[in-house]
Amino acid sequence: MSILDHSAIALRAAEALLLAGIRIDPGQPGPVPLQQIFAEHCLMHTALPGLTRAVIKLHLQENGITTSDLGPATEPLSGFLFTAGNGGWAYVNATDILPRRRFTAAHELGHFLLHQSLMLTSVTPARASSKPLTTNNSSRWNGKLICLLPNC
């Protein structure tokens, strides 16, 4: 599947809404209940101020999750997705304005739903030198996903 395949994205977005039990009513515009979609997909999300990989690494560590190298420690980030097993943790920058935080959260959700295996860097702790992927140029597909989630 191409990562920009519109129909595949539409299908996955519809599945995500269905799984979360969200019914689309075009006559009732309002914010997409992202929390509900995240919870039904076993994803946690947290907003941290001054988001960097070092901040994320510390947060994961505080929650008992030990990671090796996550990449450039101090590079400012808008969002980050960490996945293992069937679940994951999405991070957004708490210092960003709300619409941007929601956009970033949907972007990370898009990673999780659409193409974990295609776009994420897989790290086995024993060979932790893998370079994490940076996806600041992939706004086209996540924009599509966001538009397909209603009322955003």
Place this chain on the structure above:
Amino acid sequence: MNRDESLRIDWLCGQYLAALEQLDFTGMEKLWELAATEPELEKALHLLHEGLQEEEAQQSQNDVSQHLSQLVAMHLPSAAIIPSPEKPFTVAEVITELLKDPKLVSTAEMQSFIEQLGKSTESLPGERAFSKLKSWAEARFGTASPRFWQAFQQAALRLDLRRASTADYALAARTAPREG
């Protein structure tokens, strides 16, 4: 051994268990005397004791493990307990994780509910989606606020991530736009 004899042995084993639970040594002795003349009954009583010993050993191991987990959680709050990967997490383990954020235990009613769950050695189902996990838990333990079940799910997810990430994890980052 025909069906009637088999039923009789089962019934005698039941009598033996009842005598054991009531510490009725006279009753137990009579059954052992009978077993001395009936090899099938003697074999059944020995098997019964083996089963009881295994159960006791398992229970003892569970008690020690649970007690140790509680002590670690109490005295080493920054420590992460990683149970063996082949075992599903228990409700009690999720509650231990959940209680690392004591803000959730806001009312006496909630405290009592959490205490009840904290004693449960029932294994969590494989399903972690919020609505399914909540339905499963409420069918067993009764209703609680959506906020509580949300915290419960997140505690379970943290345990899952902790365990799964020791083998393999994946990540993706979105860089912040450059200013100016």
